Amino acid sequence: MTAKKLSSPLARVTGIFFIVTIVCLTFADLTVTTVDPWSEFGRLASGLISPDFFSTDSLVLSLAYTLAFALLGVLLGNLIGFGFALLFSFRLIRIFCAVIRAVHELFWALIFLQLFGLSPITGILAIAIPYSGIIAKVYAEILEESDQSPLEVLSVNTSRASTFLFVRLPDAWVQFKTYSMYRLECGLRSSAVLGFIGLPTLGFHLESAFKEGHYQEVSALLIVFYILIATMRFWMKRQFLPVYLILSVVILPWDTNFSASNILRFLTEDIIPYPMRDNTASMMDWVHLLVVTQAFPGMLATLQLTMIALFATGILTMLFFPLISPLFFKMKGRGIGHVFLVIIRSTPEYILAFILLQLWGPSMLPAIVALAFHNSAIIGHLIGRYTENIALRQDSVTGINRYFYEVSPRIYRPMLALLFYRWEVILRETAILGMLGVATIGFYIDSAFSDLRFDRALVLIAITAMMNICVDAISRLIRSHLRLKTSLEYK
Amino acid sequence: MNILRATAFILAWCLIIPAGSVKAERKFVFTAIPDQDESKLRQRFGKVALYLSKALNLNVEYVPVKSYAAAVTAFRNNQVQLAWFGGLSGVRARNLVKDSRAIAQGKKDPFFETYFIAHKSSGLEYSKKFPKSMAGMTFTFGSKGSTSGRLMPEFYIRKAFKKSPQEVFKRVGFSGNHSRTVALVQSGAFQVGATNFKVWKRGVKDGTIELNKISVIWKTPGYPDYNWTIRGDVDRSFGSGFSKKVQQALLQMDDPELLKSFPRKGFIAAKNSDYKPILDTARMLNLID
Numbered sequence: 001m002t003a004k005k006l007s008s009p010l011a012r013v014t015g016i017f018f019i020v021t022i023v024c025l026t027f028a029d030l031t032v033t034t035v036d037p038w039s040e041f042g043r044l045a046s047g048l049i050s051p052d053f054f055s056t057d058s059l060v061l062s063l064a065y066t067l068a069f070a071l072l073g074v075l076l077g078n079l080i081g082f083g084f085a086l087l088f089s090f091r092l093i094r095i096f097c098a099v100i101r102a103v104h105e106l107f108w109a110l111i112f113l114q115l116f117g118l119s120p121i122t123g124i125l126a127i128a129i130p131y132s133g134i135i136a137k138v139y140a141e142i143l144e145e146s147d148q149s150p151l152e153v154l155s156v157n158t159s160r161a162s163t164f165l166f167v168r169l170p171d172a173w174v175q176f177k178t179y180s181m182y183r184l185e186c187g188l189r190s191s192a193v194l195g196f197i198g199l200p201t202l203g204f205h206l207e208s209a210f211k212e213g214h215y216q217e218v219s220a221l222l223i224v225f226y227i228l229i230a231t232m233r234f235w236m237k238r239q240f241l242p243v244y245l246i247l248s249v250v251i252l253p254w255d256t257n258f259s260a261s262n263i264l265r266f267l268t269e270d271i272i273p274y275p276m277r278d279n280t281a282s283m284m285d286w287v288h289l290l291v292v293t294q295a296f297p298g299m300l301a302t303l304q305l306t307m308i309a310l311f312a313t314g315i316l317t318m319l320f321f322p323l324i325s326p327l328f329f330k331m332k333g334r335g336i337g338h339v340f341l342v343i344i345r346s347t348p349e350y351i352l353a354f355i356l357l358q359l360w361g362p363s364m365l366p367a368i369v370a371l372a373f374h375n376s377a378i379i380g381h382l383i384g385r386y387t388e389n390i391a392l393r394q395d396s397v398t399g400i401n402r403y404f405y406e407v408s409p410r411i412y413r414p415m416l417a418l419l420f421y422r423w424e425v426i427l428r429e430t431a432i433l434g435m436l437g438v439a440t441i442g443f444y445i446d447s448a449f450s451d452l453r454f455d456r457a458l459v460l461i462a463i464t465a466m467m468n469i470c471v472d473a474i475s476r477l478i479r480s481h482l483r484l485k486t487s488l489e490y491k
Numbered sequence: 492m493n494i495l496r497a498t499a500f501i502l503a504w505c506l507i508i509p510a511g512s513v514k515a516e517r518k519f520v521f522t523a524i525p526d527q528d529e530s531k532l533r534q535r536f537g538k539v540a541l542y543l544s545k546a547l548n549l550n551v552e553y554v555p556v557k558s559y560a561a562a563v564t565a566f567r568n569n570q571v572q573l574a575w576f577g578g579l580s581g582v583r584a585r586n587l588v589k590d591s592r593a594i595a596q597g598k599k600d601p602f603f604e605t606y607f608i609a610h611k612s613s614g615l616e617y618s619k620k621f622p623k624s625m626a627g628m629t630f631t632f633g634s635k636g637s638t639s640g641r642l643m644p645e646f647y648i649r650k651a652f653k654k655s656p657q658e659v660f661k662r663v664g665f666s667g668n669h670s671r672t673v674a675l676v677q678s679g680a681f682q683v684g685a686t687n688f689k690v691w692k693r694g695v696k697d698g699t700i701e702l703n704k705i706s707v708i709w710k711t712p713g714y715p716d717y718n719w720t721i722r723g724d725v726d727r728s729f730g731s732g733f734s735k736k737v738q739q740a741l742l743q744m745d746d747p748e749l750l751k752s753f754p755r756k757g758f759i760a761a762k763n764s765d766y767k768p769i770l771d772t773a774r775m776l777n778l779i780d
Contacts, residue, residue, distance in 0.1 A: 437665060452560055452563060
C-alpha cells in the first residue's frame, strides 16, 4: 500500500521537496536576535491603530508619484512586451526576455540610478524593463492558446496583418486587458518599493518612518497604499487612462539633468572589471574575492532560503484557502478571510520582510515568514476562488473530513502548479531581501553598490539572473513532468 | 485608436520634457548623506538651502538621498554640485570627480570619534583599553559606507583581533545610520555597536538614550571626518570665485537652527589633504580599490 502511494508522481515530488526543505532548515539561521521583540511589536501595533496622516513631508505628492511611476512603467512595459510577444518565435527574443525579467526591479533601479540619477526615467525604466519581459512571455502564451477555429474559415489570400488584427488580436485583447490590470497592481507595489532606494514614492517615507520608529506615520502610509490598491477597479477606467497618463508625465520632476557622458562612462569604464582598468591589481584576487567570498555563499543562502520559503508557502496556502472558500465558511466568515488575504498580498514582501526584520533582527526567519505569507496569500486567494466551482455531493462530509478527503485532493494539483509557477518569483524576491541585511546574494550586491564597485555589482546581478533562469527551467520541467497546467488568470 | 494616439502623444512628451529642462535655469543643488534621523530631511535641509540661496543670491535646492552611495553618485554625475559627506564618502567622491575639493568641515571634525556602545545585558563596561571581551557577541555597524559607523570601527576591530568582524562576532549587522545603531543596541537587537559620538552626545542630551540600558564601552582616538565638498567645475558654470563664495557662506553660517541639522557648532575651512588618513585606512581595509 505504502509503496503504491509513494509511486504517485505528485507524492514523490512533494516528498523530495520536503526532504530538501528539511536539509535546508537544519543549516538555516532562524534565531530571533532581539532581546525584547514584543515591546517593539507593541509600539508598532499601537502606532498602526492610531495613524497620523499629517506627519509625512509630502504624502499626497509621494502618492501621486507612486501612481505616476506605476502607470508609465506598466504602459511602457506593455508596449515593449507586446512587441516582443509578436516576435516570441525567435529564440533570441525569448532568451532576451528571460534575462530581463530575471533581474528584479530594484536591481534595475540601482543600475539606472547610476545612468540617470534620480530622474523619473530611472523609476519608469526600472518597472518597464522587467515587466516587458514578463508581459512578453504571458502575451505570447495567450496568443498561442487563443481560439484557432476562426483561422480555419479565412479565405486563403487574407494578409498576415489582417489575420492578426481582425482574427487573433480581438480574441486575445480581453485577456490582455485583464492581465494589464493585474500588472498595474504589481506596478503599484514595485513603485512603492522603489522608494526604499531613493525614488520619491511612498516607500521613501515608509522606510524613514520605520527606521525612526514613527509607527503612526507608517500606519498612515500603509493605509493610503492599501486604499490605492483596493479601489483600483473603481478609478482605473479605460476612458480616464489618457488623462492619468498625461497627468503622470506632467507631475513627475523631470528637471534632474543627466548627461550622455555619465551613461557612456558607466558602460565603458565603471562596469569593466577593476583589474582590467588598473594593471597593478590582480585579476585572480578580484575573481577569488567575488566568487569565493561573495557569489558562492550568497547563492547558497539564496537557494536555501528560497526552498524553505517555497515549502512554507505551500503549507500556508493549504491553511489559507479555506478562509475564503464557500465549502468551509459562510458569507460573513469569508469576508474576514478576504480582508486578511487582501492585506497580506497587497503588502509587498519586501516591506513585510522589512517590518519583521525590525522586530526580530536579521536572521532568515523574517525573510521566510514574509515570503511565505505574501505568496500563500496570493495562491490561497486563487485556490479559494477555484473551490467555488467544485460541486460536492449534497450529503458530503463536512469540517475536517471535507477538508482532507474531499477538497484537498481536488485542489492539490492546481496548488502545486501555482506554487511551482511562483518558485522563480520567490527566488527573485529572496535575492532582493539581501538588501535588507539577510545574507542572500542581494546583500553582496548592495555592498558592491555602496562601495561604488559597479563591476562587481553587475557580475553578481548576472549570477542572480542565471540562477533565476535555471530555477525557471527546472520548474517548467517539473510542471510538464507532473502535467500541471496553469490557466491564465493565475499567472 | 484613441489610446494609441494618446500614447504616442505622451511618449513624445516624455522625450521633449527632459530634453527641454536640461537647458532650464541653472540652479545650484546640494545633498547630505543620510547619516542620522532621516525624518523630515526636506524640511530641515530646506532651511539650509534657503540660507544658501540668500547668501549666494542664486536658486539653491536640496535633494534628499537614501544612501551614502547615492550621495556620491549624484555628486559624480553633477546632479548635485555640493555635498555634506562623511570622511569616507568624501574621499570616494573626490577620487571620482577631478578637481573637486573639500572646502569646509565642522569644528569637531578634525578630531572625530567613534563610540563603541553596548547593551547592559552584555556585561561590558567602559575601559580605556580596547574591550576584547566583545568577541563572540552580536555587533552592528551603521551604514556600509560610513566613516564613524563602519570604516574606523572595522579598522580598530581588525587591529585588535587580526580577524575580520565577521570572524570576530557571532553576527554582524549594518543598521543603516547612527541613530538607528543606538536604537538597535538600546532595544537589545544587537549587544554591541559602533556609532558617531556626536549622535551619541545629542541622544544623551535629548533623553532618547536611556543610560540604564546602554553605555559607552570604548572611544576611538580622533580622526578627520565630515566635510563639505564642492565640484571643481562650479567656477566655470557659476562664475569665477563661486566656490570661494560657497565656502564663505558655509563658514559664516551661525544660526543654531541651521547648524542643528548637521549637528555642528559651526564650520571651519578644510582641504583635501586633511583626509589622507581616511583614504589610507579605506585602502587598507579594501573599501576603495
